[in-house]
Amino acid sequence: MTVMKSVPEAAYGILLRNQCDSALDEAVEQVRNLGYAVLNSGYSDIELQAISDQFDSARERYVDAYGEAKLRSIDEYHSVRSPLTHGGGVFLNLAMNGNLLSVLKKLIPGKFILNQQNCVINPPQENYNQGAWHRDLPYQHFVSTQPIAINALFCVDDFTSENGATFVLPASHKAEAFPSAAYVRKNAVQLEAEAGSFLLLDCMLFHAGGFNRSQSVRRAVNHVYNIPYFKQQINIPNNMQGADLSPEMKEILGFDYMEPASIADYLLTREAKKY
Numbered sequence: 001m002t003v004m005k006s007v008p009e010a011a012y013g014i015l016l017r018n019q020c021d022s023a024l025d026e027a028v029e030q031v032r033n034l035g036y037a038v039l040n041s042g043y044s045d046i047e048l049q050a051i052s053d054q055f056d057s058a059r060e061r062y063v064d065a066y067g068e069a070k071l072r073s074i075d076e077y078h079s080v081r082s083p084l085t086h087g088g089g090v091f092l093n094l095a096m097n098g099n100l101l102s103v104l105k106k107l108i109p110g111k112f113i114l115n116q117q118n119c120v121i122n123p124p125q126e127n128y129n130q131g132a133w134h135r136d137l138p139y140q141h142f143v144s145t146q147p148i149a150i151n152a153l154f155c156v157d158d159f160t161s162e163n164g165a166t167f168v169l170p171a172s173h174k175a176e177a178f179p180s181a182a183y184v185r186k187n188a189v190q191l192e193a194e195a196g197s198f199l200l201l202d203c204m205l206f207h208a209g210g211f212n213r214s215q216s217v218r219r220a221v222n223h224v225y226n227i228p229y230f231k232q233q234i235n236i237p238n239n240m241q242g243a244d245l246s247p248e249m250k251e252i253l254g255f256d257y258m259e260p261a262s263i264a265d266y267l268l269t270r271e272a273k274k275y
């Protein structure tokens with residue numbers, strides 16, 4: 001039986017209140033406050049099927065190219081790195097999803113770039129590299145007043161408690177330390193979501209993939225976007241030279257923020273900014 005909560009609507013003593021006019025605004029407010037939200041990507045069933053198919057073929061080619069034994073030996077067998085640079089058009093399209101970019105523009109002050117995109121495979125009945133608590137800016141313990149990096153984890157499959165949906169620790173992006181084991185046990189929330197959703201996480205939110213108790217893989221594509229002061233996991237512009245990209249895509253992919261190789265190159269960038 002579902003118990004309906006009747007949440008009071010009235011309030012008093014309020015001088016300041018957030019305004020939300022859309023589902024996107026609601027996601028923004030929740031990421032700011034709790035560190036996570038679920039966002040609908042807006043893709044059709046046909047588009048979701050194409051993503052699912054290209055995910056599988058990209059993974060097959062990747063494992064052929066780098067070798068299962070090698071990937072397993074370095075704990076990389078459950079990831080496909082940087083699929084937008086080699087995996088097919090759906091991956092670039094995912095990184096440029098309209099709903100996602102609208103939310104990112106509201107969440108991250110100023111400019112942002114894509115730091116990384118990875119296929120994430122949560123294998124059935126097996127531990128994997130994302131199944132331990134972490135931040136997506138790992139080894140960092142500061143808190144910031146504004147999000148400086150956001151993870152958008154795209155659910156290729158439905159995320160359920162059975163197949164290892166992601167766990168989060170609400171509001172943990174606002175505290176420096178990783179909480180005690182008792183606190184984690186009591187406060188962890190598992191985010192069930194339909195295929196086609198993005199799980200939006202402030203990158204400083206502690207989270208972990210759940211254990212997949214089903215008989216099938218649970219597939220996702222993660223994206224980290226950050227202010228353009230952090231180096232990319234893999235240099236995306238160098239791996240996408242010659243691709244047909246709009247100026248906005250180039251900016252988001254980091255083409256405008258590559259570090260100059262020399263003083264002369266740096267001075268050229270200053271020259272370009274004059275006009």
Ligand SMILES: O=C(O)CCC(=O)C(=O)O
Nearest residue numbers: 120130166208209210222
């Ligand atoms: O696979 C998951 O549920 C979590 C993925 C994750 O931790 C990450 O993308 O950083």
